[in-house]
Amino acid sequence: DWTPASIVDDSVAAIRAQVGDKQVVCGLSGGVDSAVAAALVQRAVGDQLTCVFVDHGLLRAGEAEQVERDYVEATGVDLVVVDVADQFLDALAGVTDPETKRKIIGREFIRTFESAARGIVERAAAQGGDSGEVEFLVQGTLYPDVVESGGGEGAANIKSHHNVGGLPDDLQFALVEPLRTLFKDEVRAVGLELGLPPEIVWRQPFPGPGLGIRIIGEVTRDRLEILRAADAVARVELTAAGLDRDVWQFPVVLLADVRSVGVQGDGRTYGHPVVLRPVSSEDAMTADWSRLPYEVLETISTRITNEVREVNRVVLDITSKPPGTIEWE
Ligand code: XMP
Numbered sequence: 001d002w003t004p005a006s007i008v009d010d011s012v013a014a015i016r017a018q019v020g021d022k023q024v025v026c027g028l029s030g031g032v033d034s035a036v037a038a039a040l041v042q043r044a045v046g047d048q049l050t051c052v053f054v055d056h057g058l059l060r061a062g063e064a065e066q067v068e069r070d071y072v073e074a075t076g077v078d079l080v081v082v083d084v085a086d087q088f089l090d091a092l093a094g095v096t097d098p099e100t101k102r103k104i105i106g107r108e109f110i111r112t113f114e115s116a117a118r119g120i121v122e123r124a125a126a127q128g129g130d131s132g133e134v135e136f137l138v139q140g141t142l143y144p145d146v147v148e149s150g151g152g153e154g155a156a157n158i159k160s161h162h163n164v165g166g167l168p169d170d171l172q173f174a175l176v177e178p179l180r181t182l183f184k185d186e187v188r189a190v191g192l193e194l195g196l197p198p199e200i201v202w203r204q205p206f207p208g209p210g211l212g213i214r215i216i217g218e219v220t221r222d223r224l225e226i227l228r229a230a231d232a233v234a235r236v237e238l239t240a241a242g243l244d245r246d247v248w249q250f251p252v253v254l255l256a257d258v259r260s261v262g263v264q265g266d267g268r269t270y271g272h273p274v275v276l277r278p279v280s281s282e283d284a285m286t287a288d289w290s291r292l293p294y295e296v297l298e299t300i301s302t303r304i305t306n307e308v309r310e311v312n313r314v315v316l317d318i319t320s321k322p323p324g325t326i327e328w329e
Contacts, residue, residue: 004193007186008040011178015044018176019136025117025173026138027109028053028071028079029208030063033140033179035071035200036191040178041138042077043194049138050078052116054109057085057224058210061232066199074197080120084112092212092219098329101219105209113137114172137173141180142187144285183283204249205284213329217256227254229308230274234300238278241296248281248290253317253328262312264305271312274304279326287321 019041026038028051042049055064064081072079091104117134179187184205191201211227212219231252238244253275262269276297278290301314317324 004189007190008193011040012044015041019045023134024049024136025134026051028067030067031206032203036187037138037140037178039194050120053081054112055083056088058212061228082116096218101212102209105212136176138176141177143181143183144283202245213327214251214253215256216328223256226310230304230311233303237300247278249279251277260313264312269312271310273313273315274311275315275317277317287326289318
């Protein structure tokens with residue numbers, strides 16, 4: 001019988017057996033999966049682990065700060081933050097196809113890790129230590145990710161999740177994937193067992209490609225700024241209404257190539273719509289649209305159109321999964 005404690009014991013033993021005395025690097029995304037995966041690896045091999053937080057410019061408001069502050073405070077883990085927004089946004093310039101975006105983001109992630117890993121080795125050498133090569137990369141891949149990327153039995157390749165399907169052929173690391181057999185609720189239980197703070201354990205899932213797959217159309221700095229502002233309003237208001245744990249995920253999507261006529265302030269505007277996509281789900285394999293109270297939707301709509309100048313229309317997605325996916329791309 002599996003309990004959170006027995007899952008922790010089993011995976012700690014498995015990680016030790018796999019990794020030995022080698023160095024391990026783990027990308028933190030700010031989400032619960034990578035946080036729990038890293039905490040398991042830290043429990044298993046301690047300071048052989050270095051975490052890397054990639055600020056790829058596709059993050060939501062405040063996310064980088066939250067990882068640097070809350071996670072490091074809770075775990076004491078060794079964290080390197082790299083700012084590679086320019087690199088990612090240059091690579092994404094002109095790209096509109098969702099799968100191409102995912103592949104590019106996945107590729108840039110891995111390149112970033114490889115150079116971060118070289119940096120870690122050099123840093124250790126400069127300090128007179130012998131860290132050896134970094135040989136392992138931790139991924140917070142869950143069971144549903146494996147299934148949806150075609151890795152499970154008889155599953156179709158629905159989307160190539162960057163952390164499963166999008167890895168390059170010449171990957172320089174062996175993967176450590178301690179969550180590969182777990183569902184989200186089990187991951188949360190393991191996170192609590194490991195003593196991670198509730199703000200991290202109960203965080204809503206957020207996709208690795210970030211806001212890059214929530215801008216329908218080309219990803220640009222200006223568009224990211226618009227979406228970040230609208231998303232921040234939706235998150236704050238959902239939390240203020242006490243509904244953030246009931247809602248599985250709340251994507252806000254910018255229809256960047258669509259414009260519609262509106263009237264804001266003194267005059268006619270020709271702005272962009274954002275889509276609110278709150279869903280309820282058990283494991284992201286299926287989902288239903290959340291029946292949020294009208295008052296909460298009203299507050300979000302009013303605030304977004306008042307505070308985000310470029311947005312003049314807020315629409316609600318009332319599609320379940322299937323046939324819609326949770327994300328729009
Ligand atoms: P969909 O949109 O397929 O999403 O219903 C299912 C769950 O997976 C997340 N998602 C991703 N996570 N890399 C990730 O790490 C990705 O490329 C990716 N695409 C979707 C999505 O947010 C939802 O939780």
